[in-house]
Amino acid sequence: MTTEQESVAVAQSENEAFYGATLTMDSSPHIHHSATTTKVMADVLIALTPAYVWSIFVFGFSAFLMPLLGVVSAVLFEYVTQKILKKPITVGDLSAAVTGLLIGFNLPANDSYFLPVVGAAFAIIVVKQLFGGIGRNFVNPALAARVFLFLSWPSKMTNYPAPFAREFGDVVASATPRGGAAVSLLDLFLGKCGGSIGEISALLLLVGAAYLLIRRVITWHIPAAYIGTVALVTFLFPHTGGFFNGQYMLTELLTGGLMLGALFMATDYVTSPITPRGRLIFGAGCGLLTVFFRYFGSYPEGVSFAILVMNCLVHYIDRVTRPRVFGGGKRA
Amino acid sequence: MKSTFKGGVHVTEYKNTRAAAIETMPAPQFVTIPLSQHIGAPAAPVVAKGDYVAYAQVIGRVENGLGCPVHASVSGTVKEIKTIENPVGRSVQAVVIENDGLYTLSSEVKPFPKPLAETSAEEIVNLIREAGISGMGGATFPTYAKLQSAIGKADTLLINCAECEPFITANHRVMLERPQEIIGGTEILMHALGLTCATIAVEDNKPDAIARLREHTTPQIRIAELKTKYPQGDERQIIYALTGRELAGGKLPADVGCVIFNAETTAAVWHAFYHGMPLCKRVVTVDGDCIARPTNVLVHIGTSYRDLFRYCGGLVKEPDRIINGGPMMGFTQWNIDAPITKGASAILVFSKDFAAKGESRQVPACIRCGRCVAHCPMHLMPQMLVQLSMQRRYEDMKEFNVMSCVECGTCSYGCPGSMPIVEYIRVAKAAIRAAAMKGGEKK
Numbered sequence: 001m002t003t004e005q006e007s008v009a010v011a012q013s014e015n016e017a018f019y020g021a022t023l024t025m026d027s028s029p030h031i032h033h034s035a036t037t038t039k040v041m042a043d044v045l046i047a048l049t050p051a052y053v054w055s056i057f058v059f060g061f062s063a064f065l066m067p068l069l070g071v072v073s074a075v076l077f078e079y080v081t082q083k084i085l086k087k088p089i090t091v092g093d094l095s096a097a098v099t100g101l102l103i104g105f106n107l108p109a110n111d112s113y114f115l116p117v118v119g120a121a122f123a124i125i126v127v128k129q130l131f132g133g134i135g136r137n138f139v140n141p142a143l144a145a146r147v148f149l150f151l152s153w154p155s156k157m158t159n160y161p162a163p164f165a166r167e168f169g170d171v172v173a174s175a176t177p178r179g180g181a182a183v184s185l186l187d188l189f190l191g192k193c194g195g196s197i198g199e200i201s202a203l204l205l206l207v208g209a210a211y212l213l214i215r216r217v218i219t220w221h222i223p224a225a226y227i228g229t230v231a232l233v234t235f236l237f238p239h240t241g242g243f244f245n246g247q248y249m250l251t252e253l254l255t256g257g258l259m260l261g262a263l264f265m266a267t268d269y270v271t272s273p274i275t276p277r278g279r280l281i282f283g284a285g286c287g288l289l290t291v292f293f294r295y296f297g298s299y300p301e302g303v304s305f306a307i308l309v310m311n312c313l314v315h316y317i318d319r320v321t322r323p324r325v326f327g328g329g330k331r332a
Numbered sequence: 333m334k335s336t337f338k339g340g341v342h343v344t345e346y347k348n349t350r351a352a353a354i355e356t357m358p359a360p361q362f363v364t365i366p367l368s369q370h371i372g373a374p375a376a377p378v379v380a381k382g383d384y385v386a387y388a389q390v391i392g393r394v395e396n397g398l399g400c401p402v403h404a405s406v407s408g409t410v411k412e413i414k415t416i417e418n419p420v421g422r423s424v425q426a427v428v429i430e431n432d433g434l435y436t437l438s439s440e441v442k443p444f445p446k447p448l449a450e451t452s453a454e455e456i457v458n459l460i461r462e463a464g465i466s467g468m469g470g471a472t473f474p475t476y477a478k479l480q481s482a483i484g485k486a487d488t489l490l491i492n493c494a495e496c497e498p499f500i501t502a503n504h505r506v507m508l509e510r511p512q513e514i515i516g517g518t519e520i521l522m523h524a525l526g527l528t529c530a531t532i533a534v535e536d537n538k539p540d541a542i543a544r545l546r547e548h549t550t551p552q553i554r555i556a557e558l559k560t561k562y563p564q565g566d567e568r569q570i571i572y573a574l575t576g577r578e579l580a581g582g583k584l585p586a587d588v589g590c591v592i593f594n595a596e597t598t599a600a601v602w603h604a605f606y607h608g609m610p611l612c613k614r615v616v617t618v619d620g621d622c623i624a625r626p627t628n629v630l631v632h633i634g635t636s637y638r639d640l641f642r643y644c645g646g647l648v649k650e651p652d653r654i655i656n657g658g659p660m661m662g663f664t665q666w667n668i669d670a671p672i673t674k675g676a677s678a679i680l681v682f683s684k685d686f687a688a689k690g691e692s693r694q695v696p697a698c699i700r701c702g703r704c705v706a707h708c709p710m711h712l713m714p715q716m717l718v719q720l721s722m723q724r725r726y727e728d729m730k731e732f733n734v735m736s737c738v739e740c741g742t743c744s745y746g747c748p749g750s751m752p753i754v755e756y757i758r759v760a761k762a763a764i765r766a767a768a769m770k771g772g773e774k775k
Binding site: 016018019021023024025026027028029030031032033035036037038039040088090092093095133134135219269270272273274275276279318319322323324325326327328 | 341344346498568572579583622638641642646647649650651652653654655659660661662663664665668680694695697698699700701702703705706709710711712715716732736739741745747748749750752755758
């Protein structure tokens with residue numbers, strides 16, 4: 001045999017060595033898209049980064065530390081709870097990190113460093129893990145934590161530092177735009193104003209949401225329905241009286257965490273509907289309730305309550321908005 | 333404008349073998365030919381151990397019921413008639429023939445004696461039945477029965493050349509290398525149906541095949557381009573894309589005036605009419621990361637996977653699974669000595685690394701992202717079905733149209749939570765069917 005023939009013969013016998021392998025019996029499909037929960041959550045973290053960086057610029061170190069504490073404690077609480085409940089550890093899916101970051105985003109940058117830790121404990125242990133972990137909680141954990149903290153420490157939760165105060169070495173509490181501070185619409189849009197850490201820059205939140213839309217992490221339905229409803233109602237019936245007030249409408253859209261809520265909280269997969277029509281109904285409901293709570297509520301809080309109420313209706317919305325089955329004459 | 337449907341997903345195509353011309357593999361020493369290769373009644377053997385059989389001679393016949401004969405794919409001696417498992421795990425009888433290597437053609441094989449214009453629809457139906465042709469796209473429905481039931485009912489004839497499953501290029505190569513057979517077969521089917529036109533549907537990821545078919549087509553046969561999207565090759569989605577008619581779950585294309593045949597099935601009709609040749613060989617795409625030399629092979633029915641792999645240079649990696657069909661809907665096989673049947677468009681061999689790709693070893697958990705709902709070509713709510721299936725609320729699943737699921741795998745493919753959605757649905761469908769049968773007995 002020549003060398004070439006030999007090598008062919010060797011290859012042949014090597015190739016046949018695998019013929020006796022034990023074969024897996026599995027259900028199709030046998031290939032999968034590369035999307036994973038981790039990648040989805042990483043995209044959300046990326047989308048929130050511009051707003052995070054901006055708030056550090058505006059409020060200084062505590063705007064850096066409070067969300068970070070939220071993330072670290074949320075991941076830690078998830079890990080510990082899963083250990084104690086003897087469940088598989090899933091902190092690697094980054095969903096706890098997203099919850100922690102959003103908790104931080106919902107806090108004022110006022111050095112009350114226990115707030116994100118307590119909030120994360122409530123969100124992860126009570127709202128998420130005790131209801132069965134990822135995908136099983138029926139309200140948004142970060143929002144539930146915000147309301148929990150808001151009701152428990154109302155003064156700390158409404159103690160907002162003034163924007164850029166640290167540049168002058170002087171931390172002073174100040175009114176937010178919703179609390180009556182006079183800020184131009186442009187400054188509100190850009191985020192040169194007071195407020196919770198993550199909510200101030202509508203522009204950067206929109207940039208983040210655009211990223212999520214392009215990456216197809218979220219669909220347009222909920223943000224469009226939510227923001228559109230608030231815009232329509234506040235334009236037609238401003239609370240200040242009269243009709244058709246564009247200035248009032250824009251102020252309502254750019255304050256009170258509406259952008260953060262509509263773009264990042266209401267679009268939480270687990271606590272929003274899965275059908276496109278359901279998402280439109282959900283978004284419109286969030287919008288109507290937000291305006292309702294703002295106009296008639298006694299708390300300076302509309303967005304969180306609105307989304308939490310709508311969260312509770314998700315299962316029902318899913319059922320009544322099921323798509324018409326292919327080939328079925330009427331809506332099934 | 334390119335035709336398409338609502339839903340579906342762009343899957344990675346992996347059409348590695350699109351440039352691999354069809355190679356004719358000599359039949360191995362032994363072929364094992366199952367006597368049941370299609371939906372319907374199994375054939376009974378008409379030969380016995382020790383008999384000499386000619387190439388293309390009938391070795392099994394269906395006396396009663398839905399079915400067509402089975403032919404010898406080589407000439408030689410019947411070694412035994414034994415029971416084996418078919419690709420989906422049912423026990424079937426099979427005839428093992430020792431190949432004498434001569435391919436002595438049966439005297440029954442001769443072209444149809446009349447020109448097409450003088451042939452009746454009934455004669456064409458009989459001819460297709462006698463040629464043992466059943467659907468070669470994977471669903472394996474006897475072709476004569478499909479044609480017969482459509483005569484007088486169908487106003488639209490469609491030829492399915494979409495080939496939307498990843499990896500498979502068998503139809504693509506047939507279109508490129510034997511376009512006149514597909515066109516000619518279409519004319520025969522048109523004649524039987526009494527139609528003056530037909531449409532051949534091809535996904536637009538095969539522009540060379542579209543061009544080739546257009547070179548050979550007649551004014552009556554339109555070559556339609558479909559947008560490349562899985563599962564475009566599902567007959568429901570082809571019918572919708574080209575006619576706008578929606579075929580409900582459990583209904584047949586004839587119910588909406590359509591009849592649809594696979595590309596290679598159509599070519600087989602051409603062979604049967606013009607050469608009298610029954611279905612003894614088919615084109616199989618052999619691919620997957622374990623295959624040394626992925627290619628398209630014209631294989632004698634009854635060739636074992638083992639012999640096929642040997643022809644393709646063997647396996648270069650330890651296989652995790654052998655798949656009969658495409659990666660989206662194909663069935664895993666446990667036996668490397670199982671034979672190629674009329675419905676096997678591809679044999680894929682994946683290693684553990686490849687099969688696990690994308691699944692990412694995470695704990696399966698639904699995050700309610702809604703991708704499955706957005707992509708379902710039947711417009712179901714797979715997420716809701718999984719929830720109910722987990723709770724074994726199978727009866728409630730009927731309300732969510734679980735029986736309309738075609739198990740195309742689009743939902744599981746795109747699930748970021750790695751949920752085995754199709755598996756949950758299959759379990760429920762099986763339970764519902766079992767309950768219905770039990771209920772039927774009581775009555």
